[in-house]
Amino acid sequence: IRLYVEQGLGVGQSIPLDRDQAHYLFGVMRQPVGAYIALFNGRDGEYLARIVEAGKRGGVLECETQSRLLQMPPDLWLCFAPIKKARTDFIVEKAAEMGAMRICPIQTEFTNSERIRRDRLQAHAVEAAEQCGGTYVPEVADLQRLDRLLDAWPTDRNIMFCDENLAGAGEVLGKATGDKWAILIGPEGGFSEAERKRLHAFPFTHAVSLGPRILRADTAAVAALTLWQTHLGD
Numbered sequence: 001i002r003l004y005v006e007q008g009l010g011v012g013q014s015i016p017l018d019r020d021q022a023h024y025l026f027g028v029m030r031q032p033v034g035a036y037i038a039l040f041n042g043r044d045g046e047y048l049a050r051i052v053e054a055g056k057r058g059g060v061l062e063c064e065t066q067s068r069l070l071q072m073p074p075d076l077w078l079c080f081a082p083i084k085k086a087r088t089d090f091i092v093e094k095a096a097e098m099g100a101m102r103i104c105p106i107q108t109e110f111t112n113s114e115r116i117r118r119d120r121l122q123a124h125a126v127e128a129a130e131q132c133g134g135t136y137v138p139e140v141a142d143l144q145r146l147d148r149l150l151d152a153w154p155t156d157r158n159i160m161f162c163d164e165n166l167a168g169a170g171e172v173l174g175k176a177t178g179d180k181w182a183i184l185i186g187p188e189g190g191f192s193e194a195e196r197k198r199l200h201a202f203p204f205t206h207a208v209s210l211g212p213r214i215l216r217a218d219t220a221a222v223a224a225l226t227l228w229q230t231h232l233g234d
């Protein structure tokens with residue numbers, strides 16, 4: 001069993017559990033006093049902790065040994081225009097599993113969604129890290145407008161601009177270099193001509209095709225993450 005906690009972790013550290021965590025560990029998973037649980041907080045690696053107190057409304061774990069060091073993912077952002085709730089949840093979950101460092105929901109000219117529940121999406125990122133054995137949890141940023149994001153874009157961060165208009169004729173990512181990247185995926189309606197023009201004008205943009213078919217944004221996000229990890233991941 002792996003559990004995400006907010007507190008700092010270290011050998012000898014006591015970790016008090018809240019009601020929900022106690023319900024999960026002792027009620028759902030039926031873990032007794034003395035059992036060992038793997039804990040991570042996204043910052044300190046992973047620790048094996050022993051259950052020292054178990055109750056209905058709480059409990060206490062004690063960290064005994066560090067089982068894994070923190071493994072930072074590559075410096076990769078996934079920027080995407082939120083679509084329907086379930087599909088947006090899927091994108092966040094897959095980005096966390098596939099090793100994005102930061103997840104940035106963006107509003108483009110044709111984005112339908114005006115707001116997101118950042119806390120809900122962050123909780124999905126935590127669950128995905130819990131499930132896939134990651135020691136790092138990507139941060140989900142607030143929804144930001146693409147034009148504002150591009151106004152302040154750091155010139156040392158490459159953009160993998162995924163555009164179905166390239167119809168199989170995009171740049172070959174294998175020739176690209178650099179260790180700071182952002183994947184950019186558009187909304188259901190795609191990018192506007194003005195957005196395309198602006199993105200193509202940046203020297204750090206790499207316009208990439210994901211094949212000759214038009215993929216749904218959630219499929220495109222997974223395909224783009226796979227392509228990036230294959231060519232530039234560790």
Ligand code: SAM
Binds near residue numbers: 165210213216
């Ligand atoms: N504008 C399109 C249309 O309505 O015909 C659809 C956009 S697609 C559903 C959503 C996003 O997925 C695009 O903005 C792009 O970022 C990405 N995408 C989908 N298929 C792609 C492909 N073959 N190559 C590169 N990116 C793709």
